[in-house]
Amino acid sequence: MQVRRTSPSTRFALCALLALPLQSACVQLGGERGESPWVDFKPLVAMEEGPRYHTLEGYDPIWKERVQEGIEASRAYWGSYGPTHVWILGREDGERVSEEDQGAFLEEYCACRTATVERTIEECRPYARERFLDVMERGDAEAYLSYVRETDPPMAELVFINVHNWYFERDPVPDPVLRGIHEYTHVFQSAFPVTPTWMMEGGAVFAEAWLPWRSGRRGIEEVMGYSMEAAQEVLRKGRSIDEMEEIETAPQRIARYHRELAYDAGAWAVAFMIHESETQRVSSLRDEFYPSVRDLGWETALAEYTRRESKQEFYADFAEFMSSPRDEQLALLTRLKD
Numbered sequence: 001m002q003v004r005r006t007s008p009s010t011r012f013a014l015c016a017l018l019a020l021p022l023q024s025a026c027v028q029l030g031g032e033r034g035e036s037p038w039v040d041f042k043p044l045v046a047m048e049e050g051p052r053y054h055t056l057e058g059y060d061p062i063w064k065e066r067v068q069e070g071i072e073a074s075r076a077y078w079g080s081y082g083p084t085h086v087w088i089l090g091r092e093d094g095e096r097v098s099e100e101d102q103g104a105f106l107e108e109y110c111a112c113r114t115a116t117v118e119r120t121i122e123e124c125r126p127y128a129r130e131r132f133l134d135v136m137e138r139g140d141a142e143a144y145l146s147y148v149r150e151t152d153p154p155m156a157e158l159v160f161i162n163v164h165n166w167y168f169e170r171d172p173v174p175d176p177v178l179r180g181i182h183e184y185t186h187v188f189q190s191a192f193p194v195t196p197t198w199m200m201e202g203g204a205v206f207a208e209a210w211l212p213w214r215s216g217r218r219g220i221e222e223v224m225g226y227s228m229e230a231a232q233e234v235l236r237k238g239r240s241i242d243e244m245e246e247i248e249t250a251p252q253r254i255a256r257y258h259r260e261l262a263y264d265a266g267a268w269a270v271a272f273m274i275h276e277s278e279t280q281r282v283s284s285l286r287d288e289f290y291p292s293v294r295d296l297g298w299e300t301a302l303a304e305y306t307r308r309e310s311k312q313e314f315y316a317d318f319a320e321f322m323s324s325p326r327d328e329q330l331a332l333l334t335r336l337k338d
């Protein structure tokens with residue numbers, strides 16, 4: 001797991017980096033460690049227009065197609081929010097990317113990014129080079145949502161770099177498709193007031209399991225089973241998801257378990273939330289829970305949605321569920337409805 005700080009300070013990101021066999025995680029944020037970047041968060045807005053896709057010339061179009069497939073499947077389920085720009089670039093082994101194509105990508109990004117702010121394209125260029133092209137040249141793979149608050153209106157940037165590194169023929173659903181599902185789920189979540197880290201990452205991982213299962217592309221028990229195994233390892237160490245409400249301000253002794261608590265245990269906490277709701281429908285998370293966060297804030301919304309007195313009661317019941325036998329845990333998934 002890595003926690004990284006990048007400039008400018010007006011940007012932070014929710015992101016997932018995949019490392020076998022499960023995802024590792026990173027968070028990019030502005031400001032000093034320990035400061036909440038959520039203080040003046042302005043949600044994204046509903047809009048019919050879909051994301052705008054931007055790709056580096058020469059990167060095999062198959063990668064954009066796969067990412068787009070995931071994003072569009074996710075958008076069809078969660079709804080359309082934005083403004084959202086998707087930036088896709090990469091360099092496969094042995095390929096050379098011309099200076100001209102690199103320059104064109106930077107121009108396109110910086111023109112988009114500086115259109116409604118005072119920063120100039122010249123100021124943007126070195127930052128964009130470091131953030132996109134240097135990562136690509138190193139061969140690192142990244143996927144994340146970056147919430148840009150300095151533009152008017154705020155916008156979502158979904159960034160996918162070298163996603164071909166995550167492609168394995170044996171996967172029933174190509175990983176770049178899953179990255180698209182995951183990151184666009186964060187776009188949906190960002191259209192509502194702040195929710196805890198475990199719910200954001202857990203919800204995105206749950207969507208990676210739920211949407212392909214729903215369309216018959218792969219089973220849900222195996223992938224959620226992996227998350228359960230990973231979660232159990234840190235729960236055994238006495239950690240719990242209530243310590244993972246805000247990764248940006250979590251102490252290092254908790255932040256080191258970002259992946260297991262937010263992504264793995266979080267995915268199960270979201271499944272458990274839905275299971276404890278009145279209808280047990282996943283769509284009620286979208287249609288009832290998230291809208292209620294606007295009026296109630298996430299803590300009261302969570303308690304009401306799961307029919308508990310408080311979030312503490314939810315946490316206690318979830319902890320009990322996580323200590324129940326494995327077959328009972330997996331059986332919960334079979335009771336969830338669309």
Ligand SMILES: [Zn+2]
Pocket residue numbers: 014015016182183186200201204
């Ligand atoms: Zn994520």
